[in-house]
Amino acid sequence: MPDTVWGFFYGGLISPDVMRRVGFAPRRQKQARLTGFDLRISPLVNLVESPGDMVFGLLMETTHAELAHVYGQLQATYLPQPVVAVDNRDGALVPALCYIVPDMAPGMAEASHILPLLTAAESLGFPDWYLSKIRSFLPAESPTA
Numbered sequence: 557m558p559d560t561v562w563g564f565f566y567g568g569l570i571s572p573d574v575m576r577r578v579g580f581a582p583r584r585q586k587q588a589r590l591t592g593f594d595l596r597i598s599p600l601v602n603l604v605e606s607p608g609d610m611v612f613g614l615l616m617e618t619t620h621a622e623l624a625h626v627y628g629q630l631q632a633t634y635l636p637q638p639v640v641a642v643d644n645r646d647g648a649l650v651p652a653l654c655y656i657v658p659d660m661a662p663g664m665a666e667a668s669h670i671l672p673l674l675t676a677a678e679s680l681g682f683p684d685w686y687l688s689k690i691r692s693f694l695p696a697e698s699p700t701a
Contacts, residue, residue, distance in 0.1 A: 562652040563623060564590055564641045566613035567601030570680070571672040580626050582616035587644040587680060589613070590654065597670055597693035599663035600632050603656050612682045615641055615650055623653065632657045665693045 560583060568574045575581065590613065594606035603611060627634050634655035641650050674690045 560617050560619055561623075562615050562641075562650055563618050564588060564613055564615055564639055564652040564654040566590070566595065566603060566611050566654070568669065568672040568676075569626065570614045571676040574672050574676075578626050578629050580618075580622065582618050582622075584617040585614045587612070588615040588641040588650065588652075589644060590639055590641050593639075595689060596660070597665040597673075597690075598660070599665050600630075600657070600660065600669055601673060602632075602660050603654065612644075612677065612680075612686050613641075614680075615643065615652055623655070627655050632660060665695065667694055670694050 563582075569578070569580065589610050590603075591610050592605060592607055593603040593611050594609035595611050596602045596604050623636070634657055636653040637656050639652055639654040641652050641654075642648070643650055670690065670693050674687065674694075677687055677690055
């Protein structure tokens with residue numbers, strides 16, 4: 557078994573501040589996209605299978621132990637799913653693990669779950685339509701809605 561694996565991250569964990577807070581320091585990272593999935597934030601950030609849709613995030617090189625440490629701190633049980641992400645730089649296909657909650661009960665999203673993702677996505681230069689999608693989950697009373 558290899559010492560490291562690629563993980564595809566799509567939520568607050570793409571934020572350097574959140575990474576530091578949970579004690580996560582990936583060896584390498586690169587921008588990527590995942591087709592066949594759509595972003596949901598209800599109440600937490602999650603993905604759902606959705607043919608024809610796409611999400612943006614980061615591929616990060618890490619270990620299984622680090623993944624268990626990071627996901628063990630979250631408010632829901634995210635389970636690893638094998639995916640094939642596309643490296644935004646060169647179009648290479650990269651097998652990765654992506655953590656998804658298989659059956660998340662719907663609820664109102666909190667700005668505190670959305671803003672770290674939005675800030676990171678803006679700094680990474682994700683497409684405007686994707687930034688608009690993230691903003692659409694902000695509660696109406698949020699100062700940046």
